[in-house]
Amino acid sequence: MVFSQILQFISRFRRAFLSPTKALTSYSQCAEDLIVKMFLQVGASTERGFYVDVGCHHPRRGSNTFGFYKAGWCGILIDMEEDKVRVAQMARNRDVVVQSAISDRAETLNIYSPGEFSTNATIDPSAAAHHPDYHRLSAVTTETLTEVLDRCDCPETFEFLNIDCEGNDFRVLKGLSLVKYEPKVICIEIWESKAGLDDLVASDIHTYLSRHGYELRSWAIFSAIYVRKPAS
Numbered sequence: 001m002v003f004s005q006i007l008q009f010i011s012r013f014r015r016a017f018l019s020p021t022k023a024l025t026s027y028s029q030c031a032e033d034l035i036v037k038m039f040l041q042v043g044a045s046t047e048r049g050f051y052v053d054v055g056c057h058h059p060r061r062g063s064n065t066f067g068f069y070k071a072g073w074c075g076i077l078i079d080m081e082e083d084k085v086r087v088a089q090m091a092r093n094r095d096v097v098v099q100s101a102i103s104d105r106a107e108t109l110n111i112y113s114p115g116e117f118s119t120n121a122t123i124d125p126s127a128a129a130h131h132p133d134y135h136r137l138s139a140v141t142t143e144t145l146t147e148v149l150d151r152c153d154c155p156e157t158f159e160f161l162n163i164d165c166e167g168n169d170f171r172v173l174k175g176l177s178l179v180k181y182e183p184k185v186i187c188i189e190i191w192e193s194k195a196g197l198d199d200l201v202a203s204d205i206h207t208y209l210s211r212h213g214y215e216l217r218s219w220a221i222f223s224a225i226y227v228r229k230p231a232s
Helices: 003-018 032-040 066-070 082-091 125-129 145-151 169-174 191-195 197-201 204-211
Strands: 050-054 074-079 096-099 101-103 108-113 135-144 157-163 182-189 214-220 223-228
Touching: 032 066, 032 157, 032 182, 032 214, 032 223, 050 145, 066 074, 074 082, 074 145, 082 096, 101 108, 101 169, 108 125, 135 145, 157 169, 169 182, 169 204, 182 204, 191 197, 197 214, 204 214, 204 223
Parallel strands: 050 074, 050 157, 074 096, 101 135, 157 182
Antiparallel strands: 108 135, 182 223, 214 223
């Protein structure tokens, strides 16, 4: 083996086994936070941004916004259960944490859940009806997302909106004025997407967001990620 071949072998060996890896940490269920970071072009030199997380559940585990919080961002966390709100306040003191049940109108509904601090708590009675282990926790009066953001002095243009509300996601979305508030990226749970991409694009949420200037850019099993189109 000539000297040039030896050098070539050493170079390939170094690339194969000694090149440093670039491991990325995700706190989301299906790496949604890493996908959103890519679309927002978030890096070490990126200016700190703002997020709104509706149905935030846990402040760290399975959170689509905790990675941004660790990077120095801040925002508004919303959940309808007191225990989840108290835990979020303890863990994320830069964020505004709001206890509220979000929908598209004000009405009194019941919270249903299969257990304490569950990710599956919902105010959608049809979602709870399919699960015999769900039980009623309490009654709540809903309000719109626009009302909450107005009350919290949310910037009208912000980087990231996350919605994960266990079957009530479309009503949450309809309760936000996308004329007044303009999130650059929206990650939203779409239950139809569990059946496949065809069902996702046939969903009411996809039709609504497409009509309001958002383009589907990624799909993470349970959630769809939309990016606002540039103004023409």
